[in-house]
Amino acid sequence: MPALLSIHQSVIKALRLMTKSKFILHYFLLNKFSYLFAIVCIFVVNYLQVEIPRYIQLAVDLLNESTLASKQGLVENVQWVIALSVVMVVIRILSRVYSLNPGRITEATLKNDIFQRLNRLPSTFHAQFASGKLISIINNDLNGIRLFYGIGFLQLFNILFALSLTPIWMWKISPALTLYSVIPIIIASIIFRIGFRRLRALQAERLTRLQDLSEQLMNYLGGIDLIKNQQMGEWVTSELNEVNRRLFDCTMKIAKIQTIFMPILDYANHFMKVLILGLGGYYLLQEKLSIGEITAFLSYSVLLAIPLMHLGRIVTVYQMGMISIDSVQNILNNEVPSTDLLRMDIDQKSALRKSTLLVKNLSYCYPSATNGQSEMVLKDLNFSIEPGEKVGVLGSIGAGKSTLVNCLNHHLSLQAGQIFWGNKDITQVSRQDWRSYVRTITQDPFLFSDTISENVKFGSKQQDQAADQLDMEQVLELSQLSEDVRRFSDGDQTLVGEKGIMLSGGQKQRLSIARALLTPSDLIIMDNVLSAVDYETERTILKGVFNRIEGQSLLVVSHRVSALEYMDKILVLEQGEIIARGTHAQLLESSSYYRHTWQLQQHETEDSA
Incomplete structure (x- = not known):
């Protein structure tokens, strides 16, 4: 037992000290085979993309010739373009399936991990984090992590392979024209980096604002009856408007940066095309390039432009992912008491x-x-x-x-x-x-939005014990709830509503007593x-409980x-x-x-x- 306790304590410490890089790697490895296959597919797609313009170049250059061999060569090159395009479409679909699905799988796994951790963390943790904030993290932040492990992974390797393969094929056609084409991209990247730094801080602020809004909504919805009775509607509305206004202002700042800085790379791409056409036309007149080579070079510029246009998106996804991981780690890195990781055997x-x-x-x-x-x-x-x-x-x-x-x-x-x-x-x-x-029945019981029967049997489900209908009728009788249930049109299949809103305070308390009596405890x-x-x-219930x-x-x-x-x-x-x-x-x-x-x-x- 001491050795087992030591092992569990080591695991807890390792999880608590898990860095962001280890966190990212840990969940990447959950889908490593899917990611490996996706990387191969993405590489093949990018390789085919840079091969197709080469055949287009050969076909265009053969248009000026009227020999039988040139016509046959033209047909062969066109066939190669069509065949490679069909293969590329099929492999692209596979690359998207095997790179996007892990994002959903990671999201589902993280939700399970977070729920298990929240279920094990002591009350001191829940006293620090409001339920609204935790719900916002599970909904909004995990959405950012899903994009990070899905579309972020796909676009990252698309950009890496495109920016590494495409310039090589461009260099083979004209080194000078390639160097001139890179100039606007370098200038745009410097400007883009300025917006990138500011955007990261705003993304973090936006997620915090979303958590604040979720927390406020949970608080006000939980006390909606009091708000109505005390006629506090106007005050609540003004408070929510203030929280919502701060979120709106932050979102608008993000939108402005995305509008001004993110399209910079797209503008650079357009300028690069103008540069290619101008210099390419000059080289054509100097007979340094053929029409087919210029056509292929323009095709490569388009291939280069696509990842550049996606770069703004992947930067946003990357930032959201990093910030969301910070929020999730606030939960996962909290220490679970070592004894809660130990389970006793049957004996x-x-x-x-x-x-x-x-x-x-x-x-x-x-x-x-x-x-x-x-x-x-x-x-x-x-x-x-x-x-x-x-x-x-x-x-x-x-x-x-x-x-x-x-x-x-x-x-x-x-x-x-x-x-x-x-x-x-x-x-x-x-x-x-x-x-x-030990079974505790509190004065403010929590009921699920389900039937009376399912709410009573909830405790027996947790203990992996099956409760028959006879036992349930007995505990309803003992808790003095059976008469009320018989008056309901659907009997014990009556829906109690969210948190038992359809029941009175006394009915909710008696239902919680029936739930506790259904499964034996010491x-x-x-x-x-x-x-x-x-x-x-009260006396009748207690006598029934005693029996x-x-x-x-x-x-x-x-x-x-x-x-x-x-x-x-x-x-x-x-x-x-x-x-x-x-x-x-x-x-x-x-x-x-x-x-x-x-x-x-x-x-x-x-x-x-």
Whole structure:
């Protein structure tokens, strides 16, 4: 195990320190055979392109002759032009297929890699990166990487082979005319480089602006009901207009540079053609060149112009690719905790089943505390949950209940030696393995835009277990949701909408309870999940849960005493400390805080009735 841990740590460090060149090479090698075949095809296409004008030259020179041999030679040269053109078209199609497809493959692979990394990164990473920014990176930045590995690769080798083969054939016809033709290209390249530098900075700014816009949209769409209720539409519109205006200004600057600097090479190509015609006509009069040679030279100038015109595009693709790789590396180079890369085998998992959860001197403070002063949210908590034991945690708002839950389910990063499962420190257990022992039901459950049935069965899918229809009906009954489901026209096939928008708060909470009850686990944590139901429904649900999870441990966190009165023991949490513990009857006698809360809530219940 130590050797395996060392290997995983080495892999993590290598990924974290992966340079941009290594990143590019790594994903190039994923499609190396496709790229190698594409390079061969691109070379053949460019070779045929420079061979065809040679046959055109021979054919044009034979037009002035009227002999039978010249006519036969003319026909042969034309046939060669047609045959080479057909072969070139076929090979060009193959070159595009095998050079563009890897871009799509790389994009799909990167999306999987990014999703897996995001799924493994701790909560501290997600606290730094808003969901809107991550979505923008996955959509916009990966699009730039796809172009980089697809059209960028194709055009790069097209330009390399064209700029290396074409001048050689031009030099064979006339070295002097070739040198004169290069002059406008050199001048245009110097001007082009000025715009290239400015364009790179603007491309980086544009992707940042897109991330800002995506983040704002996610925030406002998430709170759309509040915006409508508080009549904040005008303010939100003005804020979005400001973000959008900055993106528009940046995009317009890019468009201006592309309009002014990018066509410079195209202008140089036109000037080169004029130069060839002028000097070529002079050499023709001097009988230094034939009409066929001038025709071939003009054909070569066209072949030279095509990659020059594409150079502006490939520069843009290259810049977008480099900037996008920086954004993606911000995700991939973040360190995944080494323990999360380790997985226990079946025997190790079985040995820890039905263990005792032991909390020893648990203290926690959030790392994002302001002014560098960290205030303890949890202070020296000590308790245990035995197999099959039902434990409650009572606390007011701000007492530290949610922090305690996030420590127990290892959502937060902890120091070693504070929480144990049996004899195993949970900081030495991967979060994925830990989820197989502990199931958390939160007060704000996340539902997928799918049917009620699929949302309930989601947990069993994650555990690779099949849930039959009978089990699902039972958990719907236990969570007091079956009556609501029967009232729906489509029953359990009713679509709940995005984030469960078609359901009420209480229905969403009960659906999340049904999801957790469907698949067995050793410890179920219910974090204030009954806050949106009435007291009678709360008691009925808890009784059903007790019957369903016979032999399993249960931790119920609530600010309601009524949800905890049937627990084996209750912990009273106040300002991060346990101020009392015992059964419901014991706490009514010994804890004034518990007794006062109980009496107050009893009066509220009577008033509601």
